Amino acid sequence: MEIWPAFMLLSKTRFRKQLGIWIIVQNYNSILTLSHLYRSSDALLVHENDAVHKICAKLMNIKQISFSDINQVLAHQLGSVFQPTYSAEGSFHYRRNPLGDLMENLVPHPEFKMLGVRNIPQMSENSLAYSTFTWAGLLKHLRQMLISNAKMEEGIDWQVRPPVSRLPTLGKMSLNKELHFNTSIANLLILRGKDVHSADLGGFKDPALYTSWLEPVNAFNVWKTQRSFNKYEKSAALVTNSQFLVKPLDKIVGKAWNMFASKAYVHQYTKFGIEEEDFLDSFTLLEQVVASYCNL
């Protein structure tokens, strides 16, 4: 993966959402890290450990999940995005600046730079032998994963639908609402495999999926290649700049805040030069991020 230090920094962050068993001060570390990255990066590609864990358990059917399994899923996610694709429809030249294109497609505003990846399909080698895929089927699931904010293709909530009208008040996301719709700023679809040109992308061009800032033609982009990826005859990756991370982020900020308000562990940080002010700055920045995404 190329990193262009001059003007682009794509940081990968792993969210240890509910794996609270590993590190007690992880919430502090997360908010301090995230806020610093937010200031210094052009975009953040965020993965949630819990989601990856579920993918290993439910989709890959792994009984005793090791770090190697988790890293394989993550590698697949990255590979599905950064493996070469053609630069334009009908072209046989490969895209030469995927990172730059990614930024251009997905980060129209510097305040909104959190990206996530969703893949379909994801399954064990054994199951693969008995499965066949159509682009229609894959894209239908992926679209619903996007709008219902599902982490994987199992347990998707099909009740969630785009709002009928894009009035700001109706579209606003409440953190407490059960049935909420995941509004996108921009989406990038990457398709790899057989008959890739026959895929119907209409579902992703629906203006109801997006904020009103960009025309769907600008908010949605697609990259294609006929080369299959990682043993899947057909596979799709969705890189999304949407509200997908609001709830997890809000939870982490909440927990870190409770801890900070009790002054717990703070001395461990001040010992090394991180002052209470630094904590407060981080909290402020992230509360701003949560609020901004919430009000899309």
Place this chain on the structure above:
Amino acid sequence: MTQSVIVQVGQCGNQIGCCFWDLALREHAAVNQAVLIDMEEGVVNEILQGPLRDVFDSKQLITDISGSGNNWAVGHKVFGSRYQEQILEKLRKSAEHCDSLQCFFIIHSMGGGTGSGLGTYLLKVLEDEFPEVYRFVTSIYPSGEDDVITSPYNSILAMKELNEHADCVLPIDNQSLFDIISKIDLMVNSGKLGTTIKPKSLVTSSAGTFKKRQKPFDAMNNIVANLLLNLTSSARFEGSLNMDLNEISMNLVPFPQLHYLVSSLTPLYTLADVNIPPRRLDQMFSDAFSKDHQLIRADPKHSLYLACALMVRGNVQISDLRRNIERLKPSLQFVSWNQEGWKTSLCSVPPVGHSHSLLALANNTCVKPTFMELRERFMRLYKKKAHLHHYLQIEGMEESCFTEAESSLSALIQEYNQLDATKSMPVEDLPRLSIAV
């Protein structure tokens, strides 16, 4: 890889330390350095004549003849100043041998004179000389029927030093160790079907055979030695989720004063089976939280957790860890701002003779009763001014030393009280920063 320097002070400290080195060498862990200090010659001489004589050389020893007479003041004030330079020199030499010195381990008892007095004197020296190296202390607390009458004085005076200059303290008491040994004896003697003790289990001597008529102290020291071994294993071996000692301090000490960790070690003995099915593995986790397995008299399940560390060795997967934590969580109470206050480590190399083991370290208010009893015993003596003159006649000792030490302990107890008061309160989220949109 990081290293530690083990400093064993006093009779108790040196006996335990001896066991530790015995076990450590069996694991081929010769990376740590040791300094042995005693103001009597007996124990150290024994070590130098025993099977470990090649492990230590005279450069690592500091001894005197007369002993501290069970007097903290003698250990701290007299021997402290007399031997400060020598001790510093040995410590510097040991530190130089380490590529990456992370921590000093001090092993001592609280109730006597040398371990208690000189041992805690060392803490201040270490803090000044090596401020960035963690100071872990394994302290043997006197039980109620301690044969040293002045042990409450020595303990309280030592506690003040531990409060102020230790990063982490693992309190242990003899009674708990004794109870654990008795339990194991019972298991062995009951002839339970399928229960046999493997030659190299927790309580056997280095000879490799389980001696039924062993001196109880040998077996008890072995337990503490195993505790230390497991504590340092993560830094010595490979593992998918290693934990350095500084991480223990970082994650388990939310407030600088509250750095006392209750420890438990399971399983206490291995069974004849080689292939342990998951049910047995789960039992190991359950036992770690039972009051019968704690190395001090404490019941963590009925008190409040500030944080808990689980250090697992052997063939255990993350999913096993996760499953057991989920299973045990409902029966444990964690402080409101640390509901998920677990820190875990996995080291793939099991201890010698076991297929897996678990060391649990709990920062839990259940340690409070030990301190309260200590204070009580102290007050009984101090009210009558019994034996006080032995201390006051030492230069630098005044009554204020005692009153300050008692205040320090009372303040500590009060902090635990305040936390306990929050135990039954409902967990509420605190109001967040509000952002203008």
